[in-house]
Amino acid sequence: MDVKEIIAKGDLVYEKTKVLTDKEMHYCPGCTHGTVHKAIAEVIEEMGIQEKTIGISPVGCSVFAYEYLHIDWQQAAHGRAPALATATKRLMPEKYVFTYQGDGDIASIGCAEAIHACNRGENILMIFINNGIYGMTGGQMAPTTLDGMKTATSPTGRTVEQNGYTLDLTKMIAPLPGVCYVARHSADTAAATRKLKRALKKGFENSMKNKGTSFVEVISTCNSGWKMSPVAANEWMRENMFPVFPLGTIKDE
Amino acid sequence: MSDVKLLKGNEVIAEAAIRCGCDGYFGYPITPQSEVMETLMERAPWNTTGMVVLQAESEVAAINMVYGGACCGKKVMTSSSSPGVSLKQEGISYLCGAELPCLIVNVQRGGPGLGTIQPSQADYFQTVKGGGHGDYKLIVLAPNSVQEMNDFVDLGFELSFKYRVPAMILSDGMIGQMMEKVTLSPKKPRRTEEEIIKEDGDWATTGKTADREQNVITSLALKAEEQEATNLRLQAKYKEIQENEVRYETYKADDAEYLLVAFGSCSRICSKTVDTAREDGIKLGMIRPITLFPFPTKQIKEFAKQVKGFMTVEMNAGQMVEDVRLAVNGEKPVEFYGRFGGIIPSPEEIRVALEKQLFNK
Incomplete structure (x- = not known):
């Protein structure tokens, strides 16, 4: 018997969005990707833009985002998603185009593509998942790794002498005149995820108003890479990442 | 106009x-x-x-x-x-x-x-x-x-x-x-989205409409079996291209005793070498691969029955010559003459190289 047949029609208060597929996610339990995927899927459904949305997935854990969001997808080479999105949006201006990139993808190997897409003011939504680590390759240091943080390639902790400083890409991007909207959120509580959804919606809406690029960073956890339980990872994120990457709307024009 | x-x-x-x-x-x-x-x-x-x-x-x-x-x-x-x-x-x-x-x-x-x-x-x-x-x-x-x-x-x-x-x-x-x-070619209009789908099929990322499954463009396959299937599909296409799309041109090659092989700008220079050699009574011709992949392997192999030898002329240290040698497969000598670093060979120096490496050997 189908679940919907059990629940009386008037009693159904929540349903999984149809923009999410039924595929079992490969993400580790506690990973932020799943929550953000669902937030995007819900926004797409609420806005009724499933038929007009093209996603560009990165290289990294979320390379398989196309398995879970039931829309058309392009899978980019490492760091190049903003270049793909640039061409896609310019060739099909009537579509909603968004990129989904991790911190290694966007802030390291794809830094040039990200900054120049923003500087040109491409009418796209860029989503930046920042968990301070390379997840898929086994927990190596990223540009966003915090000072002192231990990773597979900074086993005794990141140092300024060896690796320079933690990169705040969002702060670099915010002053660019091509960017109309910059916000930094998390997805660790229901309230935080609701705020994130509002930011994503705004980003999608902006992309149809020729206002320029919308850039939404999500401070995230990688509890496997950080070698913590999901609960401890969320606590560590709040204590250590939020002070370095403060949440909030940075720019809204 | x-x-x-x-x-x-x-x-x-x-x-x-x-x-x-x-x-x-x-x-x-x-x-x-x-x-x-x-x-x-x-x-x-x-x-x-x-x-x-x-x-x-x-x-x-x-x-x-x-x-x-x-x-x-x-x-x-x-x-x-x-x-x-x-x-x-x-x-x-x-x-x-x-x-x-x-x-x-x-x-x-x-x-x-x-x-x-x-x-x-x-x-x-x-x-x-x-x-x-x-x-x-x-x-x-x-x-x-x-x-x-x-x-x-x-x-x-x-x-x-x-x-x-x-x-x-x-x-x-x-x-x-x-x-x-x-x-210049006649003007053709850009294709509409409908025309693209009609001509090429509905594979592109144009937005997942209700009447079709999602389109995903990716080169990723974590499973080795899936990747091998992709590789086999690609190889089958390349074979088809090799069979159907070879393009080449010959110049005074019908009765040639010696054959120059050159592509692109080198072929323009070599045609002059062919002309002057013919004036001197030397039966020199040329084959110009127009498609470098697919390569005119069969056609060059066929010429190996007719000519005494080949010389490939390139503005590099000898690259296409390897494919010519594979085609000729030792049947006849395949010599090479090249200039590189931005130097363009003259028809005269190609003639000199022919005399030295092929005609008088």
């Missing part, structure tokens, strides 16, 4: 792109091909055909814009010269892996490294043997005139869409920079 013009090879690439209904060009300046994007910017086709022209921040970004545009089923292209094409190799490998159609133009200059800005044919290996990672082939067209720069834009797109394999025009600084009379 006449469609016969006196134009540079590079300018003609731009004119031909607009005329054949190209949807998007993404490039980055590099000598000796910058006139391609300059001409496009001057023509401003976004005001007429709606074609998108964008100067990217790098060659890497440009080829990935091509990837994005190709994912949408659009006719998209880029152009560059040797060092820039090296940067594009990552994107080219992805385009091949994802089976996307597009057109890439390489107006070659001398290398390695930053090299020179003078003409060269030293990217034959990179282009024909696969400059990026993985088992893949490009459809490679080698023009030897400004007219062919025009013709191969449309042909390149046609073949690329037919097989969903990227096409490359492998030109050089000589063809790109020289001016010649050219008959």
Whole structure:
């Protein structure tokens, strides 16, 4: 018997969005990707833009985002998603185009593509998942790794002498005149995820108003890479990442 | 207005792109091909055909814009010269892996490294043997005139869409920079989204409508069996291309006792060598591969029965000659003469090399 047949029609208060597929996610339990995927899927459904949305997935854990969001997808080479999105949006201006990139993808190997897409003011939504680590390759240091943080390639902790400083890409991007909207959120509580959804919606809406690029960073956890339980990872994120990457709307024009 | 013009090879690439209904060009300046994007910017086709022209921040970004545009089923292209094409190799490998159609133009200059800005044919290996990672082939067209720069834009797109394999025009600084009379192609409108679906099928990322499954363009397969299936499919396509799309030209080859093998600008120089040799009663001819992949292997093999020997002339240290030797397979001598680093060989020095290496041996 189908679940919907059990629940009386008037009693159904929540349903999984149809923009999410039924595929079992490969993400580790506690990973932020799943929550953000669902937030995007819900926004797409609420806005009724499933038929007009093209996603560009990165290289990294979320390379398989196309398995879970039931829309058309392009899978980019490492760091190049903003270049793909640039061409896609310019060739099909009537579509909603968004990129989904991790911190290694966007802030390291794809830094040039990200900054120049923003500087040109491409009418796209860029989503930046920042968990301070390379997840898929086994927990190596990223540009966003915090000072002192231990990773597979900074086993005794990141140092300024060896690796320079933690990169705040969002702060670099915010002053660019091509960017109309910059916000930094998390997805660790229901309230935080609701705020994130509002930011994503705004980003999608902006992309149809020729206002320029919308850039939404999500401070995230990688509890496997950080070698913590999901609960401890969320606590560590709040204590250590939020002070370095403060949440909030940075720019809204 | 006449469609016969006196134009540079590079300018003609731009004119031909607009005329054949190209949807998007993404490039980055590099000598000796910058006139391609300059001409496009001057023509401003976004005001007429709606074609998108964008100067990217790098060659890497440009080829990935091509990837994005190709994912949408659009006719998209880029152009560059040797060092820039090296940067594009990552994107080219992805385009091949994802089976996307597009057109890439390489107006070659001398290398390695930053090299020179003078003409060269030293990217034959990179282009024909696969400059990026993985088992893949490009459809490679080698023009030897400004007219062919025009013709191969449309042909390149046609073949690329037919097989969903990227096409490359492998030109050089000589063809790109020289001016010649050219008959421009008739104008074709850009295709609508409906026409693209009707002609090519509904595979592109144009938005998942209710009546079809999601379209995903990716070159990723974590399972070895899936990746091997992709490789086998690609190899089957390359075999089909090898069987159906070989293009070549012969010059005074019917009764030839010796045969020159040359592509692109070298073939223009070699035709002069053939003419002067004929004046001296020497039965010299030439075969010019027009497609470098697929290579005219069978045709060259056939000539091995007729001629006493071959000489391949290239503006490199000897690259295509390896494919000529594979075709001839030891049946007859295959000599090589080349200049490189931006030096263009003269018809006379090719004659001298023929005398020394082939005629009097």
